[in-house]
Amino acid sequence: MIIFVLRKKLFLFLFFVSLVFISCTTKHDIVYFQNAKNFETIVDTDTFKAKLKVGDIVSIYVSTLDLEVTKPYNLMIEAGSSAQLIDYLIDVEGNIDYPVLGKVKLVGLTVEEAKELFKKKFYEGQLLKDPVIIIRVQNFRVTVAGEVRNPGVFPVSGERVSILEALGIAGDLTIKGRRDNILVIRDFNGTKTYTRIDLTNKEVFNSPVYYLTQNDYVYVEPNNSAISNASGDSRIGTIISITSFILTTALIFVTRN
Incomplete structure (x- = not known):
């Protein structure tokens, strides 16, 4: 009878330990x-609105009613059987090197602010009339x-x-x-x-x-559940093994006496 009771207690104890150490997600x-x-x-x-940063790569397309006058600003590069616009890298000083205009500081500006800056430069230099600017961040x-x-x-x-x-x-x-x-x-x-x-x-x-x-x-x-599963499995096994050893030893001692 005593052996049966101890075995039952051992089972209940191990079951309780497993519940304690298995984290539950609520x-x-x-x-x-x-x-x-x-x-x-x-x-x-x-x-x-996101602001342009050092290291950003931007594409800039300029359009007016007269497409011929915008060609110097829309430089193209051959890409296989087609051509695509050249992209511009914002350097460590926050500038891009743009055709005709030279250095243009874009860092810290939103895309809309950058568009307005280009319009202002084209207007002040009397270079283009009512240009439409399209700027996209490529990276x-x-x-x-x-x-x-x-x-x-x-x-x-x-x-x-x-x-x-x-x-x-x-x-x-x-x-x-x-x-x-x-x-x-x-x-x-x-x-x-x-x-x-x-x-x-x-x-x-x-x-x-x-x-x-x-x-x-x-x-x-x-979360705690993932951490427990990653680092606690061996610890739980060790605790259960030690507990089982102690209770088994106690069981043997009781049966002998």
């Missing part, structure tokens, strides 16, 4: 925007790493992308991703900033990194 850990109320309206007043991309389904480097076709969109492109967070402490690393001309945001809180929409800029790095760290 609704509180995984649900986004938990404090958003039903029918709550949030007006988006964010006018964020706008963001990196999403960590506990997401498809980590990687993703190109952005528009002028801005939100962190929610970027995470969606990466397949969203895995069940093991920590949602309340996502890190965004931003580099602007050699200065790095580190900002953390909480996706479980609706205030994420007010974060300065809600909209990402080119070459932002987003890292989703593992």
Whole structure:
């Protein structure tokens, strides 16, 4: 009878230990925007626009009613059987070397501000009349790493992308991703900033990194469950083995007495 009781206690103890060390993921850990109320309206007043950085590659197309006068500004390069516009690299001083105009400082400007700068230069130099300027950032991309389904480097076709969109492109967070402490690393001309945001809180929409800029790095760290699975399996096995040894020894001692 005593042996049966001890065996039962051993089983219950080991079962309890396994429950303690196997981390459980709760609704509180995984649900986004938990404090958003039903029918709550949030007006988006964010006018964020990405600014041009050192190392950005931009394409610039200039158009007027007279296409002949714009040819010097739309330099082309042969690409196989076709031709494409030459791209311009923003150098370490924040400038591009542009035809006729020479050095043009673009760093720190939004795309719209850069367009207005070109229009002003064309007007002041009496070079073009009512030009239409199209500027695109060719190397706008963001990196999403960590506990997401498809980590990687993703190109952005528009002028801005939100962190929610970027995470969606990466397949969203895995069940093991920590949602309340996502890190965004931003580099602007050699200065790095580190900002953390909480996706479980609706205030994420007010974060300065809600909209990402080119070459932002987003890292989703593992939650406690993932950490426990990675580093705790051997520890749990050791604890269970030691406990089993102690109880088995106690069982043998009792049966002998």
